[in-house]
Amino acid sequence: MKAKNQRLMLVLVALGALTGAALLAMSALRDQASYFYTPGDALRDHVELGRAVRLGGMVEKGSLRREADGVTIDFRVTDGAASVASRYTGIVPDLFREGSGVVAEGRFTAPGQFAADTILAKHDEKYMPPEVAGAMHETKSLKR
């Protein structure tokens, strides 16, 4: 290599590497980014089954049931208009209860059937997941 061109070569290699990384990142983003849905959105948009998504809303009053194994729960996530049946196995985070806000990460196993891998922790009484607050705002015109 002509020594004179070394800096140029380095710059080109660097640009190539960074472009490659950016392309890798963008393609991974397309596959892996998980979108946030309210129950209404999810039912209307027919979310692809098995795709990682977040479902947010309130735990519908009177919908929380515990399976016999003691660690699996069934509940419905509602946005005030539509609701989705959800199932989660694990220790639910603090302050997860009927009527409280929830964001569940997981996937739809059938239309209207959601399997949660993770239930996002609510950190204190005052906190409402921002997505939920936004969604509730739209459906019920609740003041944040």
Add this chain to the structure above:
Amino acid sequence: MIAETGLAALWIAAAFALLQTLMGFAALGGEGRPLIRAVRPVAVVQALMTATAFAALLLVFWHTDLSVKLVADDSATTLPTIYRIAGAWGNHEGSMLLWVTILALAGAAVALFERRLPERTLAATIGTQGLIALGFFAFLLFSSNPFARLDVPAAEGNGFNPLLQDPGLAFHPPTLYVGYVGLSVAFSFAVGALLTRDIGATFAKAMRPWVLGAWIFLTVGITAGSYWAYYELGWGGWWFWDPTENASLMPWLAATALLHSVTVLATRDGLRAWTVMLAVVAFSMSMVGTFLVRSGILTSVHAFALDPKRGAFILVLLALYIGGALALFAARVATVAEGNRFDPVSREGALVVNNLLLSAILGVVLIGTLYPLGVEAMTGEKLSVGAPYFNTAAGPLALLLVAVMAAGPVMRWRRDELAVVGRRIMVPTAIAVLALVAALLFAPGLHVLLLLGLTLAAGTAAASVAPLWKRNLRRTPLFTWGMVVAHLGVAVSLAGMASESAFTRETLVAARPGETVHVGPYAVRFAAIDPAAGQNFTAVRATLIATRGNADPLTLQPEQRTFDNPPQQTSESAIATRLDGQLYTVVGEQVPGGRWQLRLWWKPFVTLIWAGGALIALGGLLSLLGRILPRRGVKVEQHGYTRAY
């Protein structure tokens, strides 16, 4: 009075920062000698005043002065003393004041101890440091005053987030901040050197210890933070790719790249422009991290748009400093003479690859962190980017980086032969192949990334000690030891990560007291469940007796705590550490049938993750000592010669 003293000190410090900026840059204009000498004490006084303000904040928190708004919002008289004090930086205003205090102290340290940098560059550096401080003083004074009073003092404070009530809080944020803000020194050095056009080996040798220092603190902070999240959250995970974690990872990646390129600049006077660029990028990442964490933009782009004052303020500062530095770089880069050249196959070449890969990983993390914000701001659509993305995109790059790390240190400067390098890492390669065979035999069906991780960890561990091969260990310079220990730490940490992902066993049950549950090699008897109480919480405490073979049984007592101010529940995990892993236990809620939820994990060799982190930091420390202590090698040599004679 104390609060007012703090506020006054803050104003005075801001005035001195302004003076420091003006003097530092004025010194550039020719007749600067007296100015250069005077700017040092100004920086020191600025730091003293800032430290006074911070001490005042600590005092009002210690006394729980409820007429100060911040104390009333984020503390309470019922808190244990350590959290009453540490609570000073467990909130927005206090943590920003801590940030600025460290910034000022870093500037004062440069003013007091930096002797190698040419005088004009030093003055410009201190001036830049003052300029950064000035912006953040303005931020504190105009939009985040920590000393604001309430018209009517509160009767009792709102309390302090129970999740933060952990000894980790006392050490984690300050450590991380020293790392974050310590990088401002590298930034100021770069700006100073661009202004005086004085970029070369001397500049790199002067900058290196500062970068190393900040990097050590960042490493310790990230490692400790990871362990803190691991035991405090009770989710069994040690890294969540949470934006706030990424905010600390990004400066670390940039600083790691800088650390390696500055070595090329110091040793071989190569990669001049690139090193200066990285110094700018590293602190920019710190500021981006501060912006992400402190602006409220992470909770919601909407919340940010509704209450934009603070966020917009930091964003403007960010744009000014990063944009300004990049513009200066663009204007001056053409005048930076090209450094020494080298062959693609050489130590320099390997370090360039290291830098490219680290930059690529940084890019991947940055894109993944900002993408959801960008999408939400533009389309209103909400999405989250989590572990699947980061593992897919950054994982392969990181493994490649580790592979290069194995070969780099045994390569020669300027030029080398691939075949010869291959011979030098023959033994590590053989060890890697053996590890691969063992993993295929004993743990078939592993994911390819995990398989590669285990293989590379074994090979790299061997390769990292290769530079010591056939050397007189007593004559080996400390910074070589530092490199060896840090690289070994990377291999150790990688082994822990791969082992944890590949071999963790988990049991989730609802059990009655008296029942026995199995997880991994352990039989865990649920002995009892009792009420317990602390100074500001009540709890239920499970007692678990874990046995494995003939070893002495372990007793673990995870708790479910209920705090009353603010009302909140947290689960306290109980963890037993053995040589070959950790038994991690969490107790959940009571369910019908007199049963309690228990979640148990057996995590083989998980501790290696943090042990590796500690080794990496120790390696940095050895390097730093090797660079700032007088050369020990020469003395030993003379001594040895005398004795042999």
